[in-house]
Amino acid sequence: MATPEQQAFHDELVGHRLILPSGVPGVWARSDAFESVLQRFDGRVRALAAADGAERLHFPPVIPRRLLEHTGYLDSFPHLAGTVFSFTGSEVQSRELSRRVHAGEPWAELQTQTDVALTPAACYPVYPMLRGVLPEGGRTLEVQNHCFRHEPSGDPARLQLFRMHEVIRAGQPEAVIAWRATWLERSLALLRSLELDAHAVHASDPFFGRAGKMLAASQKEQGFKFEIVVPIASEEPTAICSFNYHQEHFGKLFEIALPDGSVAHTACLGFGLERVTLALFRRHGLDAREWPAAVRPALDG
């Protein structure tokens, strides 16, 4: 459910044709004016990652379903995950499928689960690619991808499909922790150069259920996750960048080793590109051509 303030912002965005509703909550098209701002910000992140020596990889917006199963994602976030189902039946069954579709009857049971799932976070398909022994100094990678979260909402800042630009580091624990601290400063500086009121806070993942609430509280206490939040259209500021330190989780799971044979640690940070774009429109107005003179060069780098 959207708050009145979120609904009003949504309607303003639609009125300015920055976003075009699809009829499904959390799924909308973007105009070129919206996309242009998003791409320019994305270019700034790409430049920072390149300066950091990150290797760019490019993934489609699906991952092997096996990866979702293997990483424990379904234990923590079963409600957010999406898998792809297709029809694999006979011609007779296809006629039944058509009949049901035209009659407006349920037809889900005529599809079966395929081997692919929607990408839950841009970094997920990266870890299996790191299997083996890392080079001295570890590795830094960079990806940008569409991610899926099944949480239909009228809040324009809560999409079912949204893009995440992530930088991933694998290496020694101290190196990974120091890298994350550097990127926190770097990210705050980038966002503040765009005159966004950006702050870092300790955070937790949206674990499922009552047991999940305890996991979230413990995660927040341990300081393994923090976020950068900015005002968009909620009472509380909205997270637009997230930093996660996984310790040995992915290193163990995918057998990523340091040169001395010990398990590599990993961390990642991800910018939510639609959210950053929305924050900029919220802060500077819905016509990017009229933004403050200082913001435009900061966006173009």
Place this chain on the structure above:
Amino acid sequence: MATPEQQAFHDELVGHRLILPSGVPGVWARSDAFESVLQRFDGRVRALAAADGAERLHFPPVIPRRLLEHTGYLDSFPHLAGTVFSFTGSEVQSRELSRRVHAGEPWAELQTQTDVALTPAACYPVYPMLRGVLPEGGRTLEVQNHCFRHEPSGDPARLQLFRMHEVIRAGQPEAVIAWRATWLERSLALLRSLELDAHAVHASDPFFGRAGKMLAASQKEQGFKFEIVVPIASEEPTAICSFNYHQEHFGKLFEIALPDGSVAHTACLGFGLERVTLALFRRHGLDAREWPAAVRPALDG
């Protein structure tokens, strides 16, 4: 199933780290070297579309499931469509889901069909946006998106998720037909400037089942669909660009009208971006830095 030639090309691409297998047939990551070629070709199509006055829109890689149902896609291509399923159960059911995942047991029945489906062709979400009366002269639009086809294959030119750059025209029948002919010449010229051995052929869609074979034969005869084919790694050349004339199909379905009140006709053309990129690597070699001097400026426009 891939032929030995397709398998050999796949292995070469992997050997040169242009593509990185995910473990699922038809789903792979791309290196920056692969992606850079794809983006440069994409830029050429974008420039042609801009010169044509096309309005760019940007969609996520999912559409409302209702759109798939409403357009008849499931009558013709039930085997290719993919819908998204998510878990919407209780905490007790989530524990059962976890148990099954860890035991390697089927867990599909614990998910339910959501309101979204994977985008079957980049142009699909455009037509509902055209509802109403078109301006004098009609409209031209442009989109680029990931599309899903459930046809797992070891052929590197047959992906489950691939990008399509489409240009869409809605207007009077004669205008739409003339526009399609212009774009056929334009597209052939673009591909030939890259020294690809490109030819136009009459074509048909991959309709499902035996009845589908008859539909396909009739479609081919009527000349409503043609494709540009180039050699990649099959005995027959592979389609890398497809032109479709829908006549009144989408105009009727989404009530798209001409200024005189009659139903608008639509046509579209789409470049398969991964296939164009593969065709270029096949033709000119796996190291783009060593491509003929004439090809590089043609790619950069």
